[in-house]
Amino acid sequence: MMDKCLLPLVLASTSPRRQELLGRLGLPFSLCNPDIDENPRDAETVADYVVRMACEKASGGGGNSTVSTLVLGADTVGELGSELLLKPASPEAAIAMLSRMSGQAHWVHTAFAFRSTAFEYHACVSTRVLFRSLSGEEIRDYCRLGEGLDKAGAYAIQGRAASFVASIEGSYTAVVGLPLSEVSAVLQQLGYRVWKE
Numbered sequence: 354m355m356d357k358c359l360l361p362l363v364l365a366s367t368s369p370r371r372q373e374l375l376g377r378l379g380l381p382f383s384l385c386n387p388d389i390d391e392n393p394r395d396a397e398t399v400a401d402y403v404v405r406m407a408c409e410k411a412s413g414g415g416g417n418s419t420v421s422t423l424v425l426g427a428d429t430v431g432e433l434g435s436e437l438l439l440k441p442a443s444p445e446a447a448i449a450m451l452s453r454m455s456g457q458a459h460w461v462h463t464a465f466a467f468r469s470t471a472f473e474y475h476a477c478v479s480t481r482v483l484f485r486s487l488s489g490e491e492i493r494d495y496c497r498l499g500e501g502l503d504k505a506g507a508y509a510i511q512g513r514a515a516s517f518v519a520s521i522e523g524s525y526t527a528v529v530g531l532p533l534s535e536v537s538a539v540l541q542q543l544g545y546r547v548w549k550e
Contacts, residue, residue: 359544360423360469365410370511371427374531378547380540387413387426399432400462404477406430407464411475423472423543427465429530431506433457438506447496447507451517454506456486461506463527465536467543474539478532480523482510487517 362382364375375382389409393402410426431438433454441447458481466475495501495517501508508514510521510528526533537547 360421362540362545363422363424365413365424365426368530370530374526374529374533375425375536377533378537378540380545380547382425385424389413393437399430399435399437399460400464400477400479402437403428403430403462403464404466404475407466407477408468408475411466411468421470423467423469425465425467425536427463427531429461429463429505429527432460432462440503440505441501441507444496444499444502447501448492450507451487451492451496451501452489454484454487455492456484458483459506461523461528463524463530463532465532467539472543476535476539478524478527478535480521480525480528482518482522482528483520484517485519 363385364382365385365387367386387410406428407426411424441450461480461482462477464477500512524532
């Protein structure tokens with residue numbers, strides 16, 4: 354049971370990965386699907402974009418409820434050079450994206466934002482991921498599986514694409530979709546007790 358003085362926690366996401374990660378903290382939460390425009394703006398940096406997405410999800414996740422809630426929004430993108438890596442539009446786009454990432458280091462940025470009537474907070478966690486050199490055949494085989502088609506950067510580090518990763522510097526859970534260490538720290542500062550029976 355959550356302390357009655359604490360606001361109900363809402364995760365503004367339909368991502369099964371974020372739901373599973375947040376669930377590891379042992380806190381009750383509900384879900385909502387905020388309807389926001391996810392198109393990048395002209396001259397917007399990758400970091401600015403991902404933070405804006407997280408904040409807009411948190412702002413749009415309160416719904417029409419009259420009960421005050423603490424809404425958590427998050428967004429994940431990749432960055433190769435200065436190229437923004439979003440979800441691929443097609444299997445062909447996924448193949449092209451992974452081909453560019455082969456043998457290269459890229460960044461995964463996951464921003465998260467909390468919002469209630471009395472509290473606002475956001476942060477961005479950046480992780481460097483190095484891919485080994487990938488053959489065209491294994492890229493095509495992986496994309497045929499469809500595993501990465503709904504994910505920024507066209508791959509799932511927690512899935513079969515784990516074999517692509519030569520090294521990682523930073524937060525593994527942020528690459529999956531939610532930086533648990535940082536999110537847990539904020540929740541505990543607000544009085545939420547994680548792993549409480």
